Amino acid sequence: MNVIETDKLTKCFGTFTAVDHISFTVGEGEIFGFLGANGAGKTTAMRMLCGLSTPTSGTGKVAGFDIYKETEQIKRHIGYMSQKFSLYGDLKVWENIRLYGGIYGLSEKQLKAKTDELLRVLDLENERNTLVDALPLGWKQKLAFSVAIIHEPRIVFLDEPTGGVDPVTRRQFWELIYQAAERGITVFVTTHYMDEAEYCNRVSIMVDGKIEALDSPSALKSSFKAGNMNEVFHALARGARRVDN
Amino acid sequence: MRMLKYLLEKEFKQIKRDRFLPRIIFLLPVIQLVILPFAANFEMRNINLSIVDNDHTVLSRRLTDKVLSSGYFRLADVSPRYDEALVSIESNAADIILEIPSRFEERLGREGTAELLIAANAVNGTKGGIGSSYLASIIQDFNQEKSLSPISAQEGGIRVTNLFNPHLNYKNYMVPGIMAFLLTLIGGFLSALNIVSEKEKGTIEQINVTPVPKALFLLSKLIPFWVIGLILLTIGACIAWLVYGLLPVGNMGIIYLFAAVYLMAFTGFGLAISSVSSTQQQAMFTAFFFMIIFVLLSGMFTPVSSMPVWAQELTRVNPLRYLVEVMRMVYLKGSTLSDLTGHFIAVCLFALFFNVLAIVSYKKR
Amino acid sequence: MRDSLAAFVRKEFLHIFRDRRTMMILLLMPIVLIILFGYAITTEIKRVPVAILDQSRDEVTQKMISHFVASEYFELYKMIDSEEEGQALFRQGKIRMALIVESGKLKGENEIQLLVDATDPNEATQLSAYATQIAVESGKVKVESENANSNAKPLSPFTFHLSPDQGIAPVIKLLYNPQLRGAYNFVPGVMGLILILICAMMTSVGIVKEKEIGTMEVLLVSPMKPVYIILAKATPYLLLSLVNIATILSLSYFLLDVPINGSLLLLVGVSVLYALVALCLGLLISTIADTQQAAMLISAVVLMLPVILLSGMVFPIENMPEILQVISNIVPAKWYIIAVKDIMIKGLGFGSVLQEIGVLALMVVVLVGLSVKRFKIRL
Numbered sequence: 001m002n003v004i005e006t007d008k009l010t011k012c013f014g015t016f017t018a019v020d021h022i023s024f025t026v027g028e029g030e031i032f033g034f035l036g037a038n039g040a041g042k043t044t045a046m047r048m049l050c051g052l053s054t055p056t057s058g059t060g061k062v063a064g065f066d067i068y069k070e071t072e073q074i075k076r077h078i079g080y081m082s083q084k085f086s087l088y089g090d091l092k093v094w095e096n097i098r099l100y101g102g103i104y105g106l107s108e109k110q111l112k113a114k115t116d117e118l119l120r121v122l123d124l125e126n127e128r129n130t131l132v133d134a135l136p137l138g139w140k141q142k143l144a145f146s147v148a149i150i151h152e153p154r155i156v157f158l159d160e161p162t163g164g165v166d167p168v169t170r171r172q173f174w175e176l177i178y179q180a181a182e183r184g185i186t187v188f189v190t191t192h193y194m195d196e197a198e199y200c201n202r203v204s205i206m207v208d209g210k211i212e213a214l215d216s217p218s219a220l221k222s223s224f225k226a227g228n229m230n231e232v233f234h235a236l237a238r239g240a241r242r243v244d245n
Numbered sequence: 246m247r248m249l250k251y252l253l254e255k256e257f258k259q260i261k262r263d264r265f266l267p268r269i270i271f272l273l274p275v276i277q278l279v280i281l282p283f284a285a286n287f288e289m290r291n292i293n294l295s296i297v298d299n300d301h302t303v304l305s306r307r308l309t310d311k312v313l314s315s316g317y318f319r320l321a322d323v324s325p326r327y328d329e330a331l332v333s334i335e336s337n338a339a340d341i342i343l344e345i346p347s348r349f350e351e352r353l354g355r356e357g358t359a360e361l362l363i364a365a366n367a368v369n370g371t372k373g374g375i376g377s378s379y380l381a382s383i384i385q386d387f388n389q390e391k392s393l394s395p396i397s398a399q400e401g402g403i404r405v406t407n408l409f410n411p412h413l414n415y416k417n418y419m420v421p422g423i424m425a426f427l428l429t430l431i432g433g434f435l436s437a438l439n440i441v442s443e444k445e446k447g448t449i450e451q452i453n454v455t456p457v458p459k460a461l462f463l464l465s466k467l468i469p470f471w472v473i474g475l476i477l478l479t480i481g482a483c484i485a486w487l488v489y490g491l492l493p494v495g496n497m498g499i500i501y502l503f504a505a506v507y508l509m510a511f512t513g514f515g516l517a518i519s520s521v522s523s524t525q526q527q528a529m530f531t532a533f534f535f536m537i538i539f540v541l542l543s544g545m546f547t548p549v550s551s552m553p554v555w556a557q558e559l560t561r562v563n564p565l566r567y568l569v570e571v572m573r574m575v576y577l578k579g580s581t582l583s584d585l586t587g588h589f590i591a592v593c594l595f596a597l598f599f600n601v602l603a604i605v606s607y608k609k610r
Numbered sequence: 611m612r613d614s615l616a617a618f619v620r621k622e623f624l625h626i627f628r629d630r631r632t633m634m635i636l637l638l639m640p641i642v643l644i645i646l647f648g649y650a651i652t653t654e655i656k657r658v659p660v661a662i663l664d665q666s667r668d669e670v671t672q673k674m675i676s677h678f679v680a681s682e683y684f685e686l687y688k689m690i691d692s693e694e695e696g697q698a699l700f701r702q703g704k705i706r707m708a709l710i711v712e713s714g715k716l717k718g719e720n721e722i723q724l725l726v727d728a729t730d731p732n733e734a735t736q737l738s739a740y741a742t743q744i745a746v747e748s749g750k751v752k753v754e755s756e757n758a759n760s761n762a763k764p765l766s767p768f769t770f771h772l773s774p775d776q777g778i779a780p781v782i783k784l785l786y787n788p789q790l791r792g793a794y795n796f797v798p799g800v801m802g803l804i805l806i807l808i809c810a811m812m813t814s815v816g817i818v819k820e821k822e823i824g825t826m827e828v829l830l831v832s833p834m835k836p837v838y839i840i841l842a843k844a845t846p847y848l849l850l851s852l853v854n855i856a857t858i859l860s861l862s863y864f865l866l867d868v869p870i871n872g873s874l875l876l877l878v879g880v881s882v883l884y885a886l887v888a889l890c891l892g893l894l895i896s897t898i899a900d901t902q903q904a905a906m907l908i909s910a911v912v913l914m915l916p917v918i919l920l921s922g923m924v925f926p927i928e929n930m931p932e933i934l935q936v937i938s939n940i941v942p943a944k945w946y947i948i949a950v951k952d953i954m955i956k957g958l959g960f961g962s963v964l965q966e967i968g969v970l971a972l973m974v975v976v977l978v979g980l981s982v983k984r985f986k987i988r989l
Contacts, residue, residue, distance in 0.1 A: 525819075
């Protein structure tokens with residue numbers, strides 16, 4: 001069953017077409033990598049799927065709901081973590097968990113259990129009362145991810161979730177992604193680290209607002225006769241006209 | 246509704262944790278209410294007087310003594326010539342020159358009348374005008390005392406009763422007005438900066454992908470400022486009582502009722518500005534721009550009826566005008582709720598209008 | 611170094627001009643202030659609503675009432691039938707004065723009771739003075755030499771004077787502003803306010819914003835000296851405030867007929883000096899505040915309020931308690947406003963504003979010293 005379906009989805013800002021007729025599907029439980037150079041239109045496409053931005057044309061469904069009319073229902077069934085790190089820095093670790101858990105309708109009892117569980121899994125028990133601003137970036141990212149799936153959504157959208165941290169920390173972050181996928185949460189992730197692309201079930205590569213390739217990493221590598229995803233990416237992105245917005 | 250609880254917890258914790266906000270919130274009413282009424286005083290005292298006495302007679306001395314003992318004037322200097330006195334005015338050492346010409350007493354005795362010169366620095370029109378007319382009335386009194394003039398200009402046959410503020414205390418007038426101003430500052434400014442600061446930090450994105458409805462999110466922003474505003478009002482009322490001995494003649498409940506609705510209106514106004522701004526700087530200047538217009542057209546410092554017709558029409562769409570009036574009416578005149586029905590409807594309409602505006606202008610997408 | 615400074619200044623300009631709305635507001639603000647202060651903010655008594663209770667119903671009273679209605683000061687709200695009705699109208703804020711003519715007295719010498727809403731004491735004194743004048747002129751009230759009330763009431767600012775043909779006759783000469791135009795006083799005030807607003811508030815918020823989003827560190831590790839960075843940030847605001855000064859001066863000169871009697875060059879020079887003080891204040895605030903909100907609130911509390919209250923812009927400083935008069939000396943706007951009035955209205959030269967210039971220059975030195983010290987500690 002597909003949790004995301006789009007058909008000729010397009011977003012224009014004035015005369016500039018940020019996302020140009022993209023069509024793809026994402027299946028339940030999949031880890032879907034959404035690749036592209038800076039300015040290729042990844043974030044815009046993701047924002048439309050999350051109901052943060054209205055498409056110019058085309059159709060799309062997320063978790064079975066229409067991205068034009070049923071954005072509020074979509075929001076009940078998705079989690080989102082943006083590249084602009086977005087927990088409240090002036091709230092403590094447990095307070096952020098409580099806030100988002102509360103927003104998604106967890107009961108007081110569930111909240112307490114969930115907080116303890118999360119802190120244990122993330123090994124943040126000693127940081128329970130630390131202000132989020134004071135945490136190292138890698139910890140913040142893991143916390144943000146856990147908070148984004150606190151309500152066990154059907155899909156979680158991750159927009160460059162691991163920017164600016166070392167490979168070891170990124171590896172740990174992907175452990176969390178795998179655990180979530182095992183529980184049946186579909187993961188939709190944008191990244192520009194090509195080693196991370198290898199971890200995905202399937203990846204799409206966007207160039208100048210269009211999806212130029214979409215398949216599993218191994219299939220892409222063989223069809224482009226490339227040794228790794230980096231080469232695949234460069235083969236495609238070479239023709240890009242838009243660099244950096 | 247359960248969502249609201251968690252959102253409110255968040256807002257209050259954030260306010261509490263802010264390094265400046267709580268301090269400012271409590272400092273603001275104290276500074277404003279303690280300093281402003283003393284500073285905002287149009288009653289003239291200590292007008293600096295430069296005297297040029299070319300007559301040097303008993304009469305001229307008596308006259309100057311009378312002027313100086315009136316309590317309104319302070320002797321800046323005694324100059325031998327008018328030109329020199331003018332220098333004192335130029336250097337701002339003196340505000341008014343009183344020049345008594347030579348052979349003043351002699352002429353008065355011979356012709357029954359004699360002129361003297363009052364020259365006032367009128368750059369500040371009010372000050373110059375009031376100062377010179379004070380001086381003229383003192384001279385008038387002097388005429389009367391010395392029986393130099395058979396008639397007096399005082400109002401005979403008319404009994405003037407000053408209602409509501411019999412001692413003509415300017416502070417009684419200013420303090421309730423300032424309390425209205427305080428509520429405006431808190432409701433308008435802080436809320437204007439609030440949502441836009443979440444925009445700048447990026448946290449609003451995260452809220453926008455959650456199922457939190459727009460109105461509920463705005464409500465979670467409105468309530469804290471509403472509570473803070475009412476606390477401020479209470480602090481303000483205590484200061485008014487302790488420092489100025491001012492208690493409302495009318496019912497304090499009416500003031501709270503109006504303040505509650507008004508705060509909703511102005512917080513909605515601030516939130517609407519916040520929603521349409523992309524940076525805090527922008528929000529601040531937008532709020533500031535409107536706030537200055539609201540304050541100047543509120544009748545807080547100058548009467549609305551003195552304004553030209555177009556400005557009076559503008560005051561009708563100024564929520565602050567209504568609150569300033571209500572504060573003064575309840576505090577000094579003891580107006581009742583039924584006296585203030587029109588004001589109440591107006592304030593309610595503002596609350597409705599601004600909050601609808603805030604909801605419409607706040608886009609989750 | 612000069613090239614990179616130019617590049618920095620260009621970047622700052624771009625930042626500011628890209629935010630169209632803030633630009634608009636900054637350019638519009640002086641215009642709105644001048645128009646409001648010039649036309650709307652006045653204490654002149656005009657069309658004050660009055661209720662009249664006429665128990666005598668005689669001709670003289672009728673004549674007086676028609677005088678009242680015809681005058682530009684009063685507007686008949688309603689003829690009332692009882693004092694209670696008047697009280698209710700007062701409480702509802704519908705009227706601000708009630709005139710009660712009592713019956714049963716001798717014709718032409720009826721006792722008149724004037725009830726004045728003294729909530730606003732200034733207005734009240736003016737109202738009673740005007741009302742008395744009209745009553746006298748219409749012959750309703752005879753001027754008597756003795757007056758029971760004369761001690762009960764403080765001197766009213768606008769007590770009218772029947773010029774006596776006997777006794778001492780004061781000749782009043784109003785220097786510099788014979789028509790007592792309010793604009794002569796507030797134009798310098800508005801200039802003082804706008805400059806603080808733009809230079810201090812915008813600068814402090816601008817710098818703190820870079821601190822908040824972390825770009826300040828990037829700038830500081832660049833080969834630019836901190837002093838150039840600050841200069842680059844300040845230049846656009848300085849220019850913007852000069853544009854505003856030009857707007858204010860031309861509006862007040864052409865629209866409000868406020869003269870510029872002294873040297874325009876000196877006036878601009880003093881304004882630039884004051885703008886520098888404001889910039890330094892903004893700088894100092896930016897070294898204290900961590901967040902834009904804090905910078906704004908500090909600017910508002912320590913800059914805006916004192917400028918409005920303690921600079922002599924609105925309220926005369928001499929009337930204030932001693933302590934406030936002392937504090938007013940450290941408010942830069944006070945000195946600036948004095949200097950502007952001296953130059954613009956009194957037409958005085960450089961020598962006469964030497965003290966003010968000296969004080970402002972001293973403030974620049976002290977503020978620069980303080981902020982450099984704080985700047986170094988923090989970085």
